[in-house]
Amino acid sequence: MLEPKQIKEASIRIKNFVKNTPIFHSSLLDEFLGGHEIHFKMDNFQKMGAFKIRGAMHTVLRLIENGKKPTSIVAYSSGNHAQGCSYTGKVLGIPTTIIMPSFTSPIKVQATRGYGANVILTETRMEAESLSEEYAAKGATLITPYSLDDVILGQGTACYESLEALGEVSAIFTSIGGGGLISGTYLAKELLCPSAKVFGVEPAAADDAKRSLESGVIFKWESSPETISDGARTLCVSPNTFEYIKKIDGIYTSTDEATIYWTQWLTHLLKATVEPTSAMCMQGVVEYLRSCTTKQKILVVISGGNVAASTHSKIWANNQLDVIPSIAT
Amino acid sequence: MLEPKQIKEASIRIKNFVKNTPIFHSSLLDEFLGGHEIHFKMDNFQKMGAFKIRGAMHTVLRLIENGKKPTSIVAYSSGNHAQGCSYTGKVLGIPTTIIMPSFTSPIKVQATRGYGANVILTETRMEAESLSEEYAAKGATLITPYSLDDVILGQGTACYESLEALGEVSAIFTSIGGGGLISGTYLAKELLCPSAKVFGVEPAAADDAKRSLESGVIFKWESSPETISDGARTLCVSPNTFEYIKKIDGIYTSTDEATIYWTQWLTHLLKATVEPTSAMCMQGVVEYLRSCTTKQKILVVISGGNVAASTHSKIWANNQLDVIPSIAT
Numbered sequence: 001m002l003e004p005k006q007i008k009e010a011s012i013r014i015k016n017f018v019k020n021t022p023i024f025h026s027s028l029l030d031e032f033l034g035g036h037e038i039h040f041k042m043d044n045f046q047k048m049g050a051f052k053i054r055g056a057m058h059t060v061l062r063l064i065e066n067g068k069k070p071t072s073i074v075a076y077s078s079g080n081h082a083q084g085c086s087y088t089g090k091v092l093g094i095p096t097t098i099i100m101p102s103f104t105s106p107i108k109v110q111a112t113r114g115y116g117a118n119v120i121l122t123e124t125r126m127e128a129e130s131l132s133e134e135y136a137a138k139g140a141t142l143i144t145p146y147s148l149d150d151v152i153l154g155q156g157t158a159c160y161e162s163l164e165a166l167g168e169v170s171a172i173f174t175s176i177g178g179g180g181l182i183s184g185t186y187l188a189k190e191l192l193c194p195s196a197k198v199f200g201v202e203p204a205a206a207d208d209a210k211r212s213l214e215s216g217v218i219f220k221w222e223s224s225p226e227t228i229s230d231g232a233r234t235l236c237v238s239p240n241t242f243e244y245i246k247k248i249d250g251i252y253t254s255t256d257e258a259t260i261y262w263t264q265w266l267t268h269l270l271k272a273t274v275e276p277t278s279a280m281c282m283q284g285v286v287e288y289l290r291s292c293t294t295k296q297k298i299l300v301v302i303s304g305g306n307v308a309a310s311t312h313s314k315i316w317a318n319n320q321l322d323v324i325p326s327i328a329t
Numbered sequence: 330m331l332e333p334k335q336i337k338e339a340s341i342r343i344k345n346f347v348k349n350t351p352i353f354h355s356s357l358l359d360e361f362l363g364g365h366e367i368h369f370k371m372d373n374f375q376k377m378g379a380f381k382i383r384g385a386m387h388t389v390l391r392l393i394e395n396g397k398k399p400t401s402i403v404a405y406s407s408g409n410h411a412q413g414c415s416y417t418g419k420v421l422g423i424p425t426t427i428i429m430p431s432f433t434s435p436i437k438v439q440a441t442r443g444y445g446a447n448v449i450l451t452e453t454r455m456e457a458e459s460l461s462e463e464y465a466a467k468g469a470t471l472i473t474p475y476s477l478d479d480v481i482l483g484q485g486t487a488c489y490e491s492l493e494a495l496g497e498v499s500a501i502f503t504s505i506g507g508g509g510l511i512s513g514t515y516l517a518k519e520l521l522c523p524s525a526k527v528f529g530v531e532p533a534a535a536d537d538a539k540r541s542l543e544s545g546v547i548f549k550w551e552s553s554p555e556t557i558s559d560g561a562r563t564l565c566v567s568p569n570t571f572e573y574i575k576k577i578d579g580i581y582t583s584t585d586e587a588t589i590y591w592t593q594w595l596t597h598l599l600k601a602t603v604e605p606t607s608a609m610c611m612q613g614v615v616e617y618l619r620s621c622t623t624k625q626k627i628l629v630v631i632s633g634g635n636v637a638a639s640t641h642s643k644i645w646a647n648n649q650l651d652v653i654p655s656i657a658t
Binding site for chain 1: 351357373374378436440443593596597599600601602634635636638641642644645646
């Protein structure tokens with residue numbers, strides 16, 4: 001396992017290349033949740049709209065530092081990791097090929113191309129993975145979305161910056177896709193606030209990390225599970241992220257209905273575009289708070305804000321957000 | 330008319346009570362618009378989610394400064410001004426009654442009550458106006474939404490803060506409802522950047538300021554015009570805001586279709602919840618840029634982010650945002 005102090009080094013390494021995004025909170029939300037403090041790390045305002053730039057940029061900067069600047073980059077991704085790699089390649093002047101499953105939202109494809117990458121679409125995620133390995137065999141540097149140590153360290157800088165700004169917190173919530181974000185988050189809190197609990201949140205229909213944790217063996221979907229939280233449609237966590245996931249304090253799940261509810265409310269309360277994959281963390285926060293007997297100071301990592309128009313349509317189709325609910329009980 | 334230097338005094342007066350909201354820009358948008366710089370003053374992140382707190386707070390602080398602290402406050406408003414007055418009353422410890430037309434979005438009613446005001450709903454805006462005058466006759470201090478000098482000065486602080494941060498700009502765009510925001514904006518730019526042009530934008534279906542400007546006489550709707558830009562459903566500008574409107578450089582209009590288009594794009598590019606009333610400014614920006622032969626540095630005041638769920642549903646019903654358009658020509 002990585003050492004927590006390496007997160008600080010990663011933060012120094014990338015700080016001129018990524019934004020130290022702001023931390024928001026909503027006094028209305030705090031009040032409705034019973035007087036706890038909920039702080040949101042707004043990485044939806046990150047360059048390219050998501051935390052993924054952190055891991056991709058950190059990986060390539062580390063290679064350059066070690067005298068191994070890639071001649072080309074390849075990555076497979078259904079979205080934000082693709083944009084993170086594409087943006088990294090553009091900023092550092094390295095030709096980049098991104099292989100994406102064809103269900104990727106068109107706006108993410110367009111943005112990935114907009115940052116200069118060559119984009120190839122494949123039918124399934126598994127085909128994307130195997131094609132990217134072919135590119136790597138021919139000399140391209142493959143940046144996988146969550147299993148590389150340098151990706152994990154980069155992703156952890158979001159939590160590191162948050163704890164530097166907020167001081168101690170009682171609990172931290174992030175979504176779990178492949179596990180890179182929560183692994184880095186675990187390391188960051190071990191460095192700056194070891195007493196903080198760390199919780200992951202998964203879509204109820206894509207709860208492979210929870211199943212893996214319960215059985216002790218990594219559970220893998222045969223095909224990408226269906227959920228509005230498109231950033232969490234990964235087939236499984238990786239062996240190394242699973243090691244960090246075993247150390248966190250628990251995994252909550254959120255139905256798509258609950259996720260849509262929280263996406264609506266965060267859109268309204270934070271005045272921000274928040275991916276369902278991020279908003280679903282609130283379902284975990286509320287379930288956790290119901291079990292608490294003391295006032296909590298919570299950090300929620302808002303991982304991104306790249307939302308397809310079709311997803312916006314689904315979020316607002318039922319038009320629920322008409323009165324502020326009582327969610328304290 | 331007010332003197333431009335009074336805007337600076339207003340800014341000092343309110344600065345401990347309102348946020349100096351951030352200025353955002355989108356490099357993708359700048360590129361798609363042909364290399365101009367477009368800067369957005371994000372008053373959707375203002376306390377209570379809109380610029381209206383500025384004018385309301387400034388008006389009451391000025392009264393207190395002059396030894397005339399109100400014993401109670403009354404206001405009529407279909408939305409953000411109501412929340413501005415309610416929040417002002419709460420912060421300054423003054424009982425507040427808000428009279429709202431019943432078409433007001435439920436979430437704005439709820440938020441207004443949430444800040445502690447007594448809320449009364451009436452059938453029409455005109456009934457709301459006359460009932461508020463009854464309260465005023467009984468001793469309450471009536472804060473009208475746009476015609477008071479101190480409201481105009483407060484609203485102008487958004488532009489004042491923007492120009493302090495950005496330096497010189499070539500043109501400034503704000504929406505026009507009753508005209509308070511654009512009047513204060515005109516004063517702010519006269520103080521800090523007299524060479525800047527100022528443009529207003531109205532919904533095509535609620536273009537009373539444009540009609541007034543063309544005829545030289547204030548045009549008044551018989552009832553609130555229908556448009557998705559609910560912050561611009563005012564019946565007419567006031568005699569004093571009309572004097573400032575005569576001095577600006579022009580008024581553009583936006584159809585609801587164009588407004589929805591720009592609301593979608595700003596949601597995506599700025600990762601922010603933006604009222605259609607604010608987003609419609611982009612229609613004016615694009616029309617203006619088409620007439621420009623040199624690179625422009627533009628300021629757009631994003632006036633608020635309080636959007637009802639039913640409005641979100643309308644914005645995303647047609648699911649347009651699938652590829653980034655070429656909007657340079």
